[in-house]
Amino acid sequence: MQIKRFGFFAFLFALSLTAYAGDGHDSHENHEAHGEKSIKEQIKEVKEHHLKDSHSFHLWGDHAKGNSVEFPLPIILWDGQLHFFWSSEFHHNANAVVESKGSHFRLYHSKIYKTEADGEIIYDEDHHALNEKPIDFSITKTVFSTILVGLLMFWMFRSIAKRYTKDLVPRGLSKFIEPLIILVRDDIARPNIGEKNYKRYMPYLLTVFFFIWIANLIGQTPLGINITGNIAVTFGLALITFFITQFSGKKDYWAHIFWMPGVPYLMRLVLMPIEILGLFVKPFSLMIRLYANILAGHTVIISIIGLIFVFGAWGAKGAFFGLTFFLSIIELLVAFLQAYIFTMLSALYFGSAVEEHDEHH
Amino acid sequence: MEIPAIVGAGLIVIGAGMGIGRIGGSAMEAIARQPEASGKIQTAMIIAAALIEGIGFAALFAVN
Numbered sequence: 001m002q003i004k005r006f007g008f009f010a011f012l013f014a015l016s017l018t019a020y021a022g023d024g025h026d027s028h029e030n031h032e033a034h035g036e037k038s039i040k041e042q043i044k045e046v047k048e049h050h051l052k053d054s055h056s057f058h059l060w061g062d063h064a065k066g067n068s069v070e071f072p073l074p075i076i077l078w079d080g081q082l083h084f085f086w087s088s089e090f091h092h093n094a095n096a097v098v099e100s101k102g103s104h105f106r107l108y109h110s111k112i113y114k115t116e117a118d119g120e121i122i123y124d125e126d127h128h129a130l131n132e133k134p135i136d137f138s139i140t141k142t143v144f145s146t147i148l149v150g151l152l153m154f155w156m157f158r159s160i161a162k163r164y165t166k167d168l169v170p171r172g173l174s175k176f177i178e179p180l181i182i183l184v185r186d187d188i189a190r191p192n193i194g195e196k197n198y199k200r201y202m203p204y205l206l207t208v209f210f211f212i213w214i215a216n217l218i219g220q221t222p223l224g225i226n227i228t229g230n231i232a233v234t235f236g237l238a239l240i241t242f243f244i245t246q247f248s249g250k251k252d253y254w255a256h257i258f259w260m261p262g263v264p265y266l267m268r269l270v271l272m273p274i275e276i277l278g279l280f281v282k283p284f285s286l287m288i289r290l291y292a293n294i295l296a297g298h299t300v301i302i303s304i305i306g307l308i309f310v311f312g313a314w315g316a317k318g319a320f321f322g323l324t325f326f327l328s329i330i331e332l333l334v335a336f337l338q339a340y341i342f343t344m345l346s347a348l349y350f351g352s353a354v355e356e357h358d359e360h361h
Numbered sequence: 362m363e364i365p366a367i368v369g370a371g372l373i374v375i376g377a378g379m380g381i382g383r384i385g386g387s388a389m390e391a392i393a394r395q396p397e398a399s400g401k402i403q404t405a406m407i408i409a410a411a412l413i414e415g416i417g418f419a420a421l422f423a424v425n
Contacts, residue, residue, distance in 0.1 A: 187404065285415035292418035341411045348408070 043306030050224055050302055051295065053142045054110050055087040059223070073144055077112065079103065079134040087138075105134065112136055142233065145225040149215050157210075184209050184343060192347040197354045201347065204244060208237060209343040216294060216335030220328065228338070229294035231287065238287035241346045246279075249353040282349055286342060293338050297331045370424040377417035381410045 049058075055075060061068035072088035075098075083100040090096045090107045097106045097115060106115045113121060113131035122130045139147075160174040170178045184206055189198040215227040227233055255261060257275040260268050301324060308320045388406040392399045 187400075191404075285412070285419065288418050288422055289411060289415045292422060293414075337407070341407060344404070344408060345411065 039306075039310055043303070043309070046306070047299065047302045051226060051229065051298060052110055053140045053226075053230060055090075055107060055112070055138055055140055057141050057144065073141065074139045075105075075112070076137040076139070077105065077134040078137060079114065079132075083134070103134075106131075112138075141225065142227055142230050145218065145223075145227050146215070146233065149211060149218060149227065153207075153210055153214060180209075181206060188340075188344050188347045192344065193351040193354065197350075200248075201244070201350050204240070205343050205347055208241075208346060209339050212237070212290065212342055213336060213339035216338060217332070219294065219298065220331055220335065226294070226298060228290055229298055231291045234287045234291040237290070237342070238283040241286060241349060242280075242283040244346075245282075245349045245353045248350060250356060252355060252357050253353045282345075286345060290338050290342055293334060297327075297334055301327050301331065366424045370420045373420035374417050377413050377420075380413045384409050384413070 056070050056072050058068065058070040061070075072086040075083070075085055075087050077083040077100075081101055083103065083105070085098055085100055087107075089098045096108075097104050097117065099105075099117070104115050104117050106113050106121065108121055108129065111129075112134060113129055114134055115121065115131055124130055156173060156177070160177055163171060163174050185198075185202060188209075189202055189205055193201055212228055215233075218225050219227060219229065257279065258272055260271045260275070263271065304320055304324050304327060308317050308324070311317060311320065384406055388402050391402050395402075
């Protein structure tokens with residue numbers, strides 16, 4: 001069993017080693033294709049391309065050279081009527097304009113604009129596009145990966161739950177997951193929310209813990225997915241925590257915000273705006289913490305992979321390869337730690353909302 | 362002369378780094394004194410470090 005577990009971790013490490021390999025390879029091929037761009041510009045391009053969401057799932061290769069391996073994702077737009085087509089249609093004609101139900105759309109710098117038939121983009125003096133933007137409900141790369149993580153989690157936890165109906169002894173996957181579930185229950189939920197109320201919050205805490213953890217780990221694979229490094233995703237997660245906290249707030253919670261007991265009257269007036277601000281600062285910091293940590297990790301690793309291509313000497317290449325490996329292992333730790341902290345702080349906020357203070361004041 | 366915003370962010374990051382360093386150092390001392398309480402100390406340390414880290418990131422975010 002020990003060997004098996006080691007094997008699993010070795011597999012994770014191997015994944016981390018090859019993380020972003022697709023992106024690194026990409027920059028190398030770009031170099032061969034158009035020599036006029038400096039290697040630094042190419043690295044910057046690859047980095048920006050990786051960190052941004054996109055309308056197609058790009059695996060490796062280069063568009064300009066025509067050896068790009070990618071698969072299209074559905075584009076869903078709303079501008080009074082519904083438009084549906086595949087992102088591959090943008091590449092079918094030269095000026096990348098797609099006609100749908102009498103309207104023309106153009107993909108420009110990973111955003112979709114409404115244009116005339118010739119696909120002209122009108123700029124203002126700061127070189128920002130002035131064209132009308134339709135409301136974009138597309139299944140982008142991040143949305144697609146999020147659905148993938150959701151399906152993976154559904155499959156994982158269904159099979160684990162089924163296993164426990166037969167036999168309470170954990171086997172297989174449940175043997176690996178059970179300690180983590182116990183960790184969330186005994187180290188996160190119980191001490192922070194309290195023995196009386198913790199059970200109600202366990203489903204959310206477990207879901208958010210495993211979602212963030214698995215999304216972070218998938219971000220370490222060579223697929224080049226960046227789910228939790230997208231501020232919209234972390235905004236959504238923080239928003240759910242915010243709403244659960246507010247809706248489970250008891251009398252004491254609101255009293256501590258609007259009319260702090262046990263302090264002089266003047267102080268209560270000073271504390272009220274601060275506490276109200278605190279309501280929003282807490283989920284905001286949750287959002288920024290997860291987003292910035294993952295984004296910073298991805299940026300650093302891509303930059304160091306880029307340094308492998310900047311330096312010509314084999315010794316330097318080897319050194320930066322080693323550094324990439326080391327940082328990838330650190331990222332595996334960060335992936336877990338960020339999931340843990342997000343869950344822990346959510347539990348802390350729920351705990352403060354359901355707490356009852358009848359023993360003092 | 363105008364001081365660029367990134368300098369302010371740098372100051373905040375220095376402060377956050379010092380803060381997290383102190384938390385880590387104190388937690389180590391506490392664990393050395395009472396190894397049996399290491400679990401609780403670690404949890405408290407991670408929460409405090411995460412809160413400070415949030416401020417550091419907020420500074421970087423504001424500059425960006």
